[in-house]
Amino acid sequence: MGKKVGRQTFFLDSPVYIVGSSTIAGAKEKEGPIGKYLAHTVADDSLGEDSYEKAERLMMEETIFNAIKDANIDEKDVDLLVGGDLLNQLVTTNYTARSFDIPFVGVYGACSTFAESLGIGACMLEAGYGNYIACTTGSHFSTSERQFRFPLELGNQRQTYSQWTVTGMGCAVLSKTGGGPKIVGVCFGKVTDYGISDIANMGAAMAPAVAENLYNFFKETGTSPTDYDLIATGDLGKLGSDILKDLLYARGYTLGKNYIDCGHAIYGVDQKTFQGGSGAGCSATVFNSYIMQKMRDGTYKKVLFIATGALMSTTTNQQGDTIPTIAHTIILEA
């Protein structure tokens, strides 16, 4: 049995290894700084399907298939699939799960979904639930834009403080046995709301959730940012990560050169995404490419992966509500 340390942090009794991992992303992601670490990319993000929704599903299906292959196991060895996505009623993941003969639980934490999946998956294995659990999340620029913002055909101008939804999928296969990067603990977040209501300004809305989560985690574990080789937040973007640094600094912790934000890292400044990437696929893609490879080759040994989510809907936004946000931290060691 694992052990709760304080209110939020939970350490596993025995670690959970990430024995398989894969990604598929789009052309824009391939052109960015993370591009060379991506296992697969597609030139046409419609994949020849008659809707972007179907293309998104196909990308997730292939990613799960490839991650299972990377783990050197078969579909029938996977005990549980845990995952979610940004589309209403999680239709990408639900329809994808239909293609696999694997028990399935859907989870949702907006852009924090990948960390949530890893956290739940790791705890399920700690409970003895089988040998292998696959965790998957993703997003697609074109389906997200039309669901959350405007039809692409309108060619709307974007705010300078906005982010670009990543077209990308990630899947990680967890196991109690094996080697390589491992999950040693998880710090599930509380829902935080600092009163931001501008849905283009996700970084400002989500930064306080990360600040709360990391502050509580450092306090509960008696560690500080310098104890980790890499601290990677989900998708705060440039503006959001600057806000996070300020918020944590005010509470006594300094994020230094070992800190990156997946949203800020995934695109180059010349790619005109303004603050960087966002979407459930952003941190899932960076985690399953750059972070996994750098942990496998020994560059990073102790890692904190904190994915963040903005939990509003277009309905609550139109009704004048502010944006509740959340952040979950996964504690990793190589």
Add this chain to the structure above:
Amino acid sequence: MGKKVGRQTFFLDSPVYIVGSSTIAGAKEKEGPIGKYLAHTVADDSLGEDSYEKAERLMMEETIFNAIKDANIDEKDVDLLVGGDLLNQLVTTNYTARSFDIPFVGVYGACSTFAESLGIGACMLEAGYGNYIACTTGSHFSTSERQFRFPLELGNQRQTYSQWTVTGMGCAVLSKTGGGPKIVGVCFGKVTDYGISDIANMGAAMAPAVAENLYNFFKETGTSPTDYDLIATGDLGKLGSDILKDLLYARGYTLGKNYIDCGHAIYGVDQKTFQGGSGAGCSATVFNSYIMQKMRDGTYKKVLFIATGALMSTTTNQQGDTIPTIAHTIILEA
């Protein structure tokens, strides 16, 4: 550590007790056969709020508060809140979680969400994740109708094979210590799709998922329907439960007098809901009222609770997709 029995069934090493439980439902639910078992009901389902969405949240907030009270603990004793609802981006649960100082994970399985929450919650406790986990789910007729079907003001006629979304919330508090009804295992479902595309005919779409799940469960455990005092499915409604009986009979299992469907049970035939209730709140409400009370008073000792979910969205439906469905079974003993 618990033990996997076959592909889907998982038994906990030590049981998880349901130490607190509560419900709030609407006036129509109060008038039905389950009415007298409901802890709280409201006469006006807007609760004086300026939107039904806000009323739905307030109902969930009160239900969690009352379940924690029923468990004789404080909010600060609850280690994790697990829950979800039918609204896009789970906004009812996400906004409700904002009111509690409790780590939170959002889950989604449409009307199967309550069983999914119980299953994940029980496994998290088995993993050693703290002492108390609260699981909550609900739905509201008026918010669901306008999100999934038509604005209420249109007064659309309903198909005779349709069901009525329950206005109701349920919350159960789980613990490794205590007494009363207990969860001994869980059988997470696989996504099933028999090609139904009529979103008014949820019973027909979901019945095959229950049939698959129960068939695999009976086979893996070597048990049969007569081994249980009560088998309660989520919300197949009258038509869906008749289809389930036929599907299981064809595979060698007969559901007899110990079988009820929460959707069929919650309304009387004179209430003109046609096939009965549906919605994530349907099974959550019946479970946390009738089933809990009948387990607490010793009427039912061995119970299977199978909540079912239809996993489509209005987008996938308009794009011509069929309806993927899922069912999760919770194994309970008094």
